[in-house]
Amino acid sequence: xxxxxxxxxxxxxxxxxxxxxxxxxxxxxxxxxxxxxxxxxxxxxxxxxxxxxxxxxxxxxxxxxxxxxxxxxxxxxxxxxxxxxxxxxxxxxxxxxxxxxxxxxxxxxxxxxxxxxxxxxxxxxxxxxxxxxxxxxxxxxxxxxxxxxxxxxxxxxxxxxxxxxxxxxxxxxxxxxxxxxxxxxxxxxxxxxxxxxxxxxxxxxxxxxxxxxxxxxxxxxx
Amino acid sequence: xxxxxxxxxxxxxxxxxxxxxxxxxxxxxxxxxxxxxxxxxxxxxxxxxxxxxxxxxxxxxxxxxxxxxxxxxxxxxxxxxxxxxxxxxxxxxxxxxxxxxxxxxxxxxxxxxxxxxxxxxxxxxxxxxxxxxxxxxxxxxxxxxxxxxxxxxxxxxxxxxxxxxxxxxxxxxxxxxxxxxxxxxxxxxxxxxxxxxxxxxxxxxxxxxxxxxxxxxxxxxxxxxxxxxxxxxxxxxxxxxxxxxxxxxxxxxxxxxxxxxxxxxxxxxxxxxxxxxxxxxxxxxxxxxxxxxxxxxxxxxxxxxxxxxxxxxx
Numbered sequence: 001x002x003x004x005x006x007x008x009x010x011x012x013x014x015x016x017x018x019x020x021x022x023x024x025x026x027x028x029x030x031x032x033x034x035x036x037x038x039x040x041x042x043x044x045x046x047x048x049x050x051x052x053x054x055x056x057x058x059x060x061x062x063x064x065x066x067x068x069x070x071x072x073x074x075x076x077x078x079x080x081x082x083x084x085x086x087x088x089x090x091x092x093x094x095x096x097x098x099x100x101x102x103x104x105x106x107x108x109x110x111x112x113x114x115x116x117x118x119x120x121x122x123x124x125x126x127x128x129x130x131x132x133x134x135x136x137x138x139x140x141x142x143x144x145x146x147x148x149x150x151x152x153x154x155x156x157x158x159x160x161x162x163x164x165x166x167x168x169x170x171x172x173x174x175x176x177x178x179x180x181x182x183x184x185x186x187x188x189x190x191x192x193x194x195x196x197x198x199x200x201x202x203x204x205x206x207x208x209x210x211x212x213x214x215x216x217x218x219x220x221x222x
Numbered sequence: 223x224x225x226x227x228x229x230x231x232x233x234x235x236x237x238x239x240x241x242x243x244x245x246x247x248x249x250x251x252x253x254x255x256x257x258x259x260x261x262x263x264x265x266x267x268x269x270x271x272x273x274x275x276x277x278x279x280x281x282x283x284x285x286x287x288x289x290x291x292x293x294x295x296x297x298x299x300x301x302x303x304x305x306x307x308x309x310x311x312x313x314x315x316x317x318x319x320x321x322x323x324x325x326x327x328x329x330x331x332x333x334x335x336x337x338x339x340x341x342x343x344x345x346x347x348x349x350x351x352x353x354x355x356x357x358x359x360x361x362x363x364x365x366x367x368x369x370x371x372x373x374x375x376x377x378x379x380x381x382x383x384x385x386x387x388x389x390x391x392x393x394x395x396x397x398x399x400x401x402x403x404x405x406x407x408x409x410x411x412x413x414x415x416x417x418x419x420x421x422x423x424x425x426x427x428x429x430x431x432x433x434x435x436x437x438x439x440x441x442x443x444x445x446x447x448x449x450x451x452x453x454x455x456x457x458x459x460x461x462x463x464x465x466x467x468x469x470x471x472x473x474x475x476x477x478x479x480x481x482x483x484x485x486x487x488x489x490x491x492x493x494x495x496x497x498x499x500x501x502x503x504x505x506x507x508x509x510x511x512x513x514x515x516x517x518x519x520x521x522x523x524x525x526x527x528x529x530x531x532x533x534x535x536x
Contacts (some may be wrong), residue, residue: 071521148535153339154310156351158357158410161336162391162418163465171339183399196402198410201314201358201373 001121002048002094003128006116009048012090013175015048019060019087024049024113025079025101026066027093034128036114038122039066039090045092046115070097078106083108118150122220136213142186142194151178157199159183229368233330234302234386234535235274238508239414239443243533244501245508247304247416247445249276252287261292262299264517267400269301274331274534276304276416277509280531283343290320293329293481304387305329308337310491313353314373321366325382333334333387333416334359334442338465357410360388386411390444391418392429393468396492401432408441415442416510418447420462423499434506435485439505446500451489452517454478467492497527 014024024042032038042064053060063086068075070093083089086111091098095116102110119129131149140147150153153171165169167180186192187207206211230236230447248268253260267277275296276459279289292305297520310322321530324332332515336356340348346474354362363386365371370381376377388407392400403413420426433439451457471494480488493511500506524530 031346065400124328144275153341154336154355155352156336156355158355158406159399160394160396162389162394162465163338164395165465180396181400183396195399196406196409198357198361200408201354212324217240 001033001035002096002119003130004031004094004116005034006036006041006045007113007115009045009052010112010115011068012045013052013209016060016088016090017053019059020173021061021063022049022112023063023065023079023082023086023089024094025070025089025091026064026068027091028066029093031093031097031114032066034121035126037094041092042066045090053093071100073100073104076101080105097203117126120140129192135202135204135209136210137203137206139199139202142197142199143182144189144191144194146178146182146185149176149180151176157196157202229533231330231367231383231385232328233274233383235309235331235414236303236385238273238533241533241535243441243508244506244529245274245445246272246511246524246529246532247274247276247508248272248511248513248517249278249304250291250292250517251278251515252292254284254286256287258295260297261287265296265299265301266477267517268301271530271532272511273508273519274302276306279306279308279335279337280343281337281338282397282502283302283310283340283345285344290324290329292416293324294327303329304333306329306333306335307359308335309352309354309356309359310337310340310350310480313351315353317359317362318366318372321363321382321384321531322378325380325384330384331387332363332384333365333389334412335389336503356388357407358387360407360410362410370440381475385413387416388412388416390415390419392420392426393418393422393467394466397425397429399434400429401438404433404438404442407438408438412442414507415444417444417447418466419447421454421473422470423496425468426500427503430503439507442505444495444505445508445510445536446503446506446513447499447510448493448496448514448523449514450483450493450523451477452516453482453485458491463492490523493523494526497523497529501527 012049024046026037026039026042034110046062046064050063082103090111091101092113100114120128120130123129130150135149153169164177169175169177186194250264277289277292280286289306293305296303334356340350365380372378390404440507457474457477511520
């Protein structure tokens with residue numbers, strides 16, 4: 001999923017303080033799972049903002065909605081009839097949802113309510129960690145299913161750097177060395193010999209380096 | 223790419239090694255400013271006691287005068303630089319361009335490194351590049367040198383003639399990968415190795431033994447890295463704070479066991495004793511003496527270790 005974290009309330013207040021009527025729009029997908037922008041977070045943010053502005057003596061109307069997804073036209077259409085009632089929308093979707101809503105409703109300011117972080121997993125409730133950077137050319141088959149691009153701080157392709165210490169990355173003792181994981185896993189899979197193959201230079205043109213990306217599937221296009 | 227094909231470069235370091243001498247290299251860290259004297263003065267102190275001088279490349283990710291320009295200063299003094307190059311700050315265009323720049327000044331040695339993560343330095347908020355890794359940098363230099371080609375496949379004019387080196391840290395984890403990693407660097411095309419500072423000699427000897435069992439010492443010239451401690455504080459700092467550094471407790475105790483004013487002397491003594499022991503280790507072909515901001519001590523260490531005078535091959 002796409003992992004996001006809530007923006008500090010002060011930052012959101014700063015962006016909405018000049019509007020009289022705002023809509024807080026959650027998303028029922030990734031940001032719900034990572035507890036940053038689902039229905040519950042919409043309600044919590046709305047209450048906090050109401051309380052803040054009431055204390056400030058400012059009247060501001062705050063409505064709540066949570067869409068199934070904000071990265072699909074279909075669901076974004078659900079608010080079309082009410083959009084003109086609001087001075088601005090605070091979207092608690094990831095950056096993808098915020099942008100798609102902005103593209104859909106060109107006349108309305110769409111403000112981000114979360115900071116989008118990475119593609120990752122729920123390790124345990126309240127702990128999410130990165131697994132994929134969407135490089136566009138998956139090489140997990142040769143690295144024991146553990147990604148050196150997303151799990152090594154230097155995205156090294158040929159083994160741990162000299163800073164790997166007792167399974168930890170040199171940049172932070174709480175961070176696992178991705179190459180330690182790869183080596184351990186290759187051993188478990190009886191593929192340790194794989195390690196000595198020199199991985200060739202990567203083609204980054206399928207990654208961010210190649211510019212904004214697009215996937216076109218003629219077979220499923222309507 | 224393989225090392226079976228011996229390519230001789232004009233590198234003095236390569237010549238010293240091929241003549242069967244124990245090589246001695248040292249390093250100078252460039253200044254945090256543009257005063258060339260900061261480099262030339264350090265080089266003056268050590269030039270008669272070493273075969274080649276490494277110039278570090280924004281080590282510990284602290285921004286400094288660039289390695290290439292510093293190497294040019296050495297070259298202008300008639301000295302033999304080893305251009306250290308990290309892949310942290312350059313994409314493949316910049317890397318190849320800098321290699322050609324170095325080659326245009328007839329810089330004949332390069333040490334291919336990943337580079338410390340930028341979080342340690344003065345720009346933790348900066349981007350890193352890591353377009354290629356250190357292993358692939360070795361391949362890149364070998365491709366440019368041996369085949370006269372760019373990574374993109376085009377031919378290049380006047381290929382670089384560089385003796386290609388890499389670093390090895392026998393003390394980082396996982397230990398079991400350390401010899402295979404050396405083998406991999408050799409397979410990528412490394413011709414000489416400069417190791418991380420050695421304080422845990424037993425562990426180094428184990429690593430060397432495993433390397434020798436695979437015959438790796440015959441395929442690459444391994445220079446053992448040493449760094450004298452200036453104080454017990456420095457020893458403790460390196461143990462605790464420098465990633466991948468293995469400083470055994472007995473070394474710290476030995477440093478702490480002498481009065482403060484004698485600690486520097488003790489540090490030099492430990493360094494010399496280490497070199498003397500390492501000279502006997504099969505596969506050690508020389509020494510890389512990294513006297514950090516203490517270059518003036520290099521001559522003393524080299525002389526006391528029986529590594530002086532340096533061979534004159536001209």
